[in-house]
Amino acid sequence: MQQANTSENEFAVPGKRTVITAGYKVELDLTNQVLAIGAPKDWEFDYRSDGNPRLAEAPLKPTLGSTSMTQFVSASVLAQKAKIFDDGLYAAVEVAAQNGMGKHAGKASLLSSLGSALAQADSSSAQTAQELLLGAASLGHVPIAAIPPAVDLRVRHAVEAFLADERRSKPISFYTWSDQLRNIFQQDRMLQGDIDARGINAIANAFRVHPEAKDVYARHLRLISKLSNPFAKADLRKVIAVNNQNVGAEDVAFFPPSVAHETNIAKKLFGYRPIPDDFVLADEMIRQIRSGELYLEPSDDSGWYDYQTWAIAPLVIPEYMPEGERLQLDDEYRKLLLNLFKGLLTLTRETHVKQLERIAVGAAARPREEKIFIDIDPALSAEPLATHYLRRAAGYRFIRTVLEEAFGSKALESMYRLTATGPVATPLAEELSAIETLFSGAYVKVSRELGLTPDPALGSNVSGAAEQFASWARDIKADPDLSVDLRAMVPVFYDVERRKTKVWAFLGWTERPITISFARQPSATIRNVDGTRPSPAPEIRWGGLYKQLQYPVTVELYVDKVLDRDEFRKLCDSCVTRSEIVRRLDASNAA
Secondary structure, eight states: OEEOEEOTTTTOSTTEEEEEETTEEEEEEGGGOEEEEEOOOOOOEEEOTTSOEEEOOOOOBSSOGGGGOSSSBOHHHHHHHHHHHHHHHHHHHHHHHHHOBTTBOOHHHHHHHHHHHHHTSOHHHHHHHIIIIIHHHHHTTOOOOOOOHHHHHHHHHHHHHHHHOHHHHOOOGGGGSOHHHHHHHHHHHHTTSOOOHHHHHHHHHHHHHSTHHHHHHHHHHHHHHHHTOOBSSBOSHHHHHHTOOOSOGGGBOSSOOBOOHHHHHHHHHHSSSOOOTTOOHHHHHHHHHHHTSSOOSOOTTOOHHHHHHHHHGGGTOGGGSGGGGGEEEOHHHHHHHHHHHHHHHHHHHHHTTTTBOOEEEOOOOOOOTTSOEEEEOOOOSBOSOHHHHHHHHHHHHHHHHHHHHHHOHHHHHTOEEEETTEEEEEEHHHHHHHHHHHHHHHHHHHHHHHTOOOOGGGOSOHHHHHHHHHHHHHTGGGOGGGGOOOOEEEEEEEETTTTEEEEEEEEEEEEEEEEEEEEEOOEEEEEETTSOOOSSOOEEEEOOEEEEEEEEEEEEEEESSOOOHHHHHHHHHTOSSHHHHHHHTTOTTOO
8 A cells, every 4th residue: 555645746737636656646637526525523422410421512712722733724723814914904004094194194183173173163053063073082082172161071971971881982802902992992983973963064164174184084984984894874075065964963973883794684674673582693694695685795885894704605605606516515514614604704793893883673344465555635735615715815905905095005014913912023014915825825725626727817926825825834833823812792783672782702612523535536547657557557545534623613692791802701711611601691592
């Protein structure tokens, strides 16, 4: 028996695979190859006091840690890498957008200009505008000079009322990393609040006093609509342009929140109706994706959040992706993909939580030794989710163009991703290129292993991208991002009738084994390495792979209080299983 040793140029020819072993060269035609992916149930048992066994819940791990340290790369590992990068990118952009950088003058200068004009306005007509903008400025630590004492008192009362409403004002996600990020969170959340018609007119007058602020305002609105998504209601640009004072206050916000597919679904189904006890929003999204009711491909108006949601849709409908014809997935593995979808959706929403709209709704015998055998296993270096990886890369290309437009390409080269302990050493422009290449490389590598030709739109450096991915996978233990704790709770909507908030909670990671085998074998030609035909010819024994797959554990439930990352992780650390965490949250309506 000869075990195949693969060559460096194993997939040099599209649709082909070359395996060199013990003096033989095996050419595999992957045109008709189909790989079967299965997830056999890996039962664990515990025992009750009566001695009878029962199925045990899989233990949860707070981080991927050593579970990710294998050269077969789980999509969860790449998701963790993306989440760490996305949070840091968003945090860096928040700080740059607040302070100003490159072509972007910054929200602080905008609030300072408008606030100075509003501070001197007639309070009888400008009260809501004063409370909103001056209150937000105080939360953002933006100094406004010469605020009359009576106005200052009302503003402080408005801020106190805002801070008392934790559903609006409590910083969560990466916004707890620093005081500056906490301040930005509360400042911008307050600026999403209601303004009456007279307040709108007062702000329009303030823009006339400081006409240069119009361009700063417009630039920032474009940035945040592309950084997250289009707005859920109107902003003030049209009102300012035409001095229109007849827009209903409920239709306008200074910094409007952004739409999301999940909140649109909840509004449409239960805007004014009670929500059934068994309703699970994530499951409804999955149903609508499968039925075609929910179309996720980004439009010209889409922001980065749409691109990120579109990137995880292949996990729900893998059979409709280009790689679907080369894969045969069993039901258990499909369930793991749905768990991955829910986990990635939760992590993605948490990154964008400040900006997204908040809604209230209702074995065979051994061969004879004299025969020569070549054992060939499937070649798969990562989960075969090629389209998911390709779309992730497209999302990073998109956000680069957004940031270059907002700040300028030179400014992007001097911007640095943030972490909880401060900025990283590598410029954001360089890191953006690296993570786009990582996902492009995963796509190219998996596509080639499935016998698919990579998208020519990627250009001529597809081999370089694949090698960069392979290099990262070989040295995966060295990546510190894979040991970061991602556990978090993110609100989705407020249930008016129950007086509770529906949240998606990311509880941690667990493992399941998966098997990879040939559902349909590739055709094979065996030669000696010098090109001659061997005699006698060896036989191929088609093998399989057994890998441990990391996958996320999430829950959708109602809570009385939304916990920030530290609060939620402390609770999780006191529990072992999903059900224990749910009980601790007193979530009788857990999904």
